[in-house]
């Protein structure tokens with residue numbers, strides 16, 4: 001391990017106590033243990049989870065709670081066992097100091113949470129930015145959290161196959177997958193993953209202004225959830241498609257797979273409960289939000305995704321709450337998803353980052369607060385909020 005000078009402490013954004021807004025704390029800089037990297041963070045991004053943590057104290061067992069599920073920056077030092085870094089033909093150099101990297105990490109973990117100037121991260125949570133992509137760390141930081149979410153929801157919750165390396169002959173096929181919230185960050189990555197693995201019958205639900213982009217990324221057809229007749233339009237589309245279908249009637253659910261990328265009781269679960277039918281699987285991004293946070297209003301979450309007030313599923317619908325922080329339970333994804341699969345997909349141009357919307361502010365804390373305020377206002381639309389962490393790096 002090479003030791004490069006790094007400060008003993010550094011600024012980190014934390015929630016200090018229940019119902020208190022984020023503050024800046026001087027946190028310890030941790031020297032890497034075996035198979036960990038110390039990374040100087042240039043960019044992070046804010047996701048709705050930060051708002052759920054901050055305004056709703058969602059699933060926080062102790063304070064101070066270190067915020068941030070993604071980082072992008074430069075490897076300062078690392079301790080890598082020689083056999084540890086999985087090299088492939090697309091990723092043939094082991095991780096090294098100076099590499100530009102990004103990753104999805106667990107917030108609440110003081111070593112790795114993303115809203116701090118230095119993170120110390122196990123190398124299986126690090127992706128190298130491929131040299132050939134036409135974007136930098138600012139855009140790359142939008143990728144890891146919800147690209148990992150897309151893999152986890154499609155495989156662990158819906159049971160769809162995403163074999164890696166993808167065999168040349170593999171085709172996901174024409175089973176329908178409906179993505180409600182296609183323009184959310186989760187939706188944008190899920191649609192792209194399905195396209196890469198050859199799932200050709202993706203239905204996306206999003207505001208009309210995003211439809212062209214969603215079709216380009218892989219959706220076969222789009223519907224606008226802001227249209228009060230959206231459910232009737234989907235039904236009409238299914239009737240028409242299935243009526244003209246060669247090879248006899250559909251067996252089982254007309255839409256066997258759903259991804260609810262939003263998890264809103266009134267905005268998504270209720271409408272989905274009207275179109276899911278016996279045999280449908282519905283992966284719901286947790287938490288289920290009964291009341292969204294707003295200025296001066298704490299959010300309210302459903303305690304159990306299977307029993308949400310006012311949402312009645314038909315018999316035979318399987319509802320699965322998505323918990324991406326558990327993605328490491330799949331040992332293959334634990335080892336390969338961030339170090340190998342994600343960089344390879346980016347290098348091939350199979351995945352485009354979300355549009356990065358830069359949140360300004362004079363200080364680290366101000367940028368964190370400004371991003372939370374934009375999330376309270378539900379301002380992001382087809383984009384990810386990103387902000388600078390350390391000032392002295394590009």
Ligand SMILES: NC(=O)c1ccc[n+]([C@@H]2O[C@H](COP(=O)([O-])OP(=O)(O)OC[C@H]3O[C@@H](n4cnc5c(N)ncnc54)[C@H](OP(=O)(O)O)[C@@H]3O)[C@@H](O)[C@H]2O)c1
Pocket residue numbers: 047048049052145146149180181182183184185186187205206207208210225261262263264267268285286287322323324325380381382383
């Ligand atoms: N449990 C987990 O593992 C997990 C993982 C990732 C995310 N999540 C959760 O999933 C949710 C989404 O996360 P995100 O990062 O993707 O959020 P995001 O990108 O910030 O979501 C913003 C988008 O939501 C869309 N939207 C809002 N209400 C909608 C509705 N009723 N129907 C369709 N689209 C709607 C908007 O679409 P338009 O622009 O089209 O209006 C907007 O583009 C958050 O609550 C997050 O915490 C959970």
